[in-house]
Amino acid sequence: MNLAITDVRLTPILVADPPLLNTQGVHQPYTPRLIVEVVTADGITGVGETYGDTKYLELARPFARKLVGRQVGDLNGLFPLADEVAVDSSRVLGQVDVGGLRGVQTADKLRLSVVSAFEVACLDALGKALGLPVHALLGGKVRDAVEYSAYLFYRWADHPEGVACEKDDWGAAIDPAGVVEQARLFTERYGFTSFKLKGGVFPPDEEIAAIKALAEAFPGHPLRLDPNGAWSVQTSLRVAEELGDVLEYLEDPALGTPAMAEVAAATDVPLATNMCVTTFAEIKEAFTRGAVQVVLSDHHYWGGLRNTQQLAAICRTFGVGVSMHSNTHLGISLAAMTHVASTVPNLHHACDSHYPWQSEDVLTERLTFEGGRVAVSDAPGLGVELDRDRLALLHQRWLDDDGSLRERDDAAAMRVAEPEWETPAVPRW
């Protein structure tokens, strides 16, 4: 068996995205993703995916060249290798990450988001070579299916008039009734039983009303609200007070560890984050100050599946819960999340996934949710297969784009509908 990497293929694509609203604006009609393929000397191909904006591509390209000739099983070696790739200072100095809404951008965060796709691709190739599923390479699954939550968004029915886009049948959701109707569709279509609402879009009282309407329509079901740090400490505490008895957790109500710690000190509602703890360096302060009770362990942010397991072990040590986040991702990442989630013993919350919003994929067969769960594949590798025609088509869309959609920019997309729109200052309320 020759497991040397002989080729690495990078394919940037644009995939359809509905007009989902968040505190910074609205999703563009197409969003960039990067598909990574790692090929071994024996002709085995492993796949991974991550963000596709230029700031990631410009790191992925030199990194891919460095991988050729290395062993596909040398996963630990990926990290020092990534450190050799220079990050342009313009990408980090004073830059806030827009796409993932995860706070200040650092060289480390950018590198890890790139490494994650290569780690997944290497694990996929290794698993195929050995005839083992990825979860077995991670130590084995402790569950046969992974539970996901319905990721509810305020949204318009369509992108603004005149914007080229793919249509969908979800309809608008801009008030409590619309949010409840969207939740019903999620349950009918996928069987989800827990619900997360992306907040920070409307004044807090409207979002409180939406959560109360969900609690009434789905009594006893776990509910979460995530305004991406849009509220002050005082507003966060008021929302916690109003919704305390129906929320499973409040996600990133206020921005940054100090503000989260202040909120946490004054409420019993658990706080979750995928913004103030997204790297190992951020754990110590947040955990020792009791700022977060649940970490959403996005494997793209953390640098892959094995780092996600390490994060889960640290959470276990500190009595902090683990959930999972991932935005605007396709089936490769859903498969990767499902494999790693199946190996984490202390995963006590349903994971987030945007997958139902992503109507397009690069796989021959889409992954499916049964009763809100994705079955853990026992096929070799991730258990997914690339559809090369689809990949080529979505890549062609990327090639044809004039550059305006190659960077995620929710504020720019919002300006199409509201020309005066500026990314709101935080706290917004």
Ligand SMILES: O=C([O-])C(=O)C[C@H](O)[C@@H](O)C(=O)[O-]
């Ligand atoms: O849980 C989260 O914070 C996210 O999913 C961040 C994303 O950027 C989400 O807000 C989005 O895609 O609009």
Ligand SMILES: [Mg+2]
């Ligand atoms: Mg969040």
